[in-house]
Amino acid sequence: MPPPSPPPAYEILPNDSRAAVLTRSGRSEVHLPSPSSPVGSESTVPQRVQNLWFDDGNIVIQAGNALYRVYRGALASRSSVFQDMISFPQPPEAELVEGCPFVELPDPEVDVTPFLRAIFEPEFFMPFPAPTEFDVVVGCLRLGHKYGVEYLRRRALVHFSSGFPTTLSQFDRYMYEPEDGPSKEHSWRFPEDPASRIRAILVAREVDAPWLLPRAFYTLAVHFDKLGMAVFNGAVYNGLDVRLSAEDQKTFSKGYIIQKQGHSGGRLWIFIVAPSD
Structure with missing residues (x-):
C-alpha cells in the first residue's frame, strides 16, 4: 500500500x-x-x-x-x-x-503596490489636481473599487476622469496644452506604451465609468497605427495581458470605419461627439 x-x-x-x-x-x-x-x-x-x-x-x-x-x-x-x-x-x-x-x-503587484502605498503613505496619492501617474491612478481605482475603499475609489476616479474630457471645451484645453506632464485640467498623462490605451478601456469598464469610453476609444484609435492587430488580438502592458472584449472590439471597429470614411486625410476625430457645454 x-x-x-x-x-x-x-x-x-x-x-x-x-x-x-x-x-x-x-x-x-x-x-x-x-x-x-x-x-x-x-x-x-x-x-x-x-x-x-x-x-x-x-x-x-x-x-x-x-x-x-x-x-x-x-x-x-x-x-x-x-x-x-x-x-x-x-x-x-x-x-x-x-x-x-x-x-x-x-491582483498584480503593479496595482497592489500603489494601492497599499496610498493607504499607508498619506502623501503618496493626493487629491486632484495633484500630479500623479497613470499606473498609480489605475491601481488605486481598480482596487479601491474592488475592495470597497470608498474614499480612495472616489479620489482615483476624479484623477482618472481628468484624462478623458467629456465636453468640447475640456477636450480643446486637453488637446492644446503641452503634453510634457500634468496640468490643472488633468493630473496624469498616458505612458508611451500604446497598450496603456487598451488597459484604460478595460479599467473604465471594470469600475463602471461608461462616460469615459468615447474619449478612451478615440485615444485608442489615434494609436491604431502603432498597435495594429493587437487592438483585436490583445497586447501586453506592464507585464499584464490586456485585450478588449468582443463587444468592445465591435464598437471600436464600427466607430473607426465610420469616422475614417467621413474624414479624408489629417487626424481622425474618432468617437468624439461635441456635447453642449
Whole structure:
C-alpha cells in the first residue's frame, strides 16, 4: 500500500471570490527572502517591498512576486472586503508567516503596490489636481473599487476622469496644452506604451465609468497605427495581458470605419461627439 500523500503546503480558508486567505498548514518553517533582495528581479521567489514592509506589521500580503507586511487594523478600517476577509477564524494548528496571518491576492503587484502605498503613505496619492501617474491612478481605482475603499475609489476616479474630457471645451484645453506632464485640467498623462490605451478601456469598464469610453476609444484609435492587430488580438502592458472584449472590439471597429470614411486625410476625430457645454 503506498504511503499517504503529504498535506498541502497551504490551506485555503473560507474566502470571498476576490481574494484567498491562506495559512501555512505544514510544520516546516516559512522562509522569506532577505530585505536586500530587490523586487522585479528575474527570480520568481517573492520579494519584500521595502517601503511597505513594516517590522511591527501584523499581516503579510503577497501579490505576484511582491510581499508586503502591513497593519490589518488599518486595512479593515478602510476596506469592507478586508474587514470580512480578515475576520475569518484561523485554525488553532495553523502556522503563521513570521507570526502574521498570510493573505495572497489575485491582483498584480503593479496595482497592489500603489494601492497599499496610498493607504499607508498619506502623501503618496493626493487629491486632484495633484500630479500623479497613470499606473498609480489605475491601481488605486481598480482596487479601491474592488475592495470597497470608498474614499480612495472616489479620489482615483476624479484623477482618472481628468484624462478623458467629456465636453468640447475640456477636450480643446486637453488637446492644446503641452503634453510634457500634468496640468490643472488633468493630473496624469498616458505612458508611451500604446497598450496603456487598451488597459484604460478595460479599467473604465471594470469600475463602471461608461462616460469615459468615447474619449478612451478615440485615444485608442489615434494609436491604431502603432498597435495594429493587437487592438483585436490583445497586447501586453506592464507585464499584464490586456485585450478588449468582443463587444468592445465591435464598437471600436464600427466607430473607426465610420469616422475614417467621413474624414479624408489629417487626424481622425474618432468617437468624439461635441456635447453642449
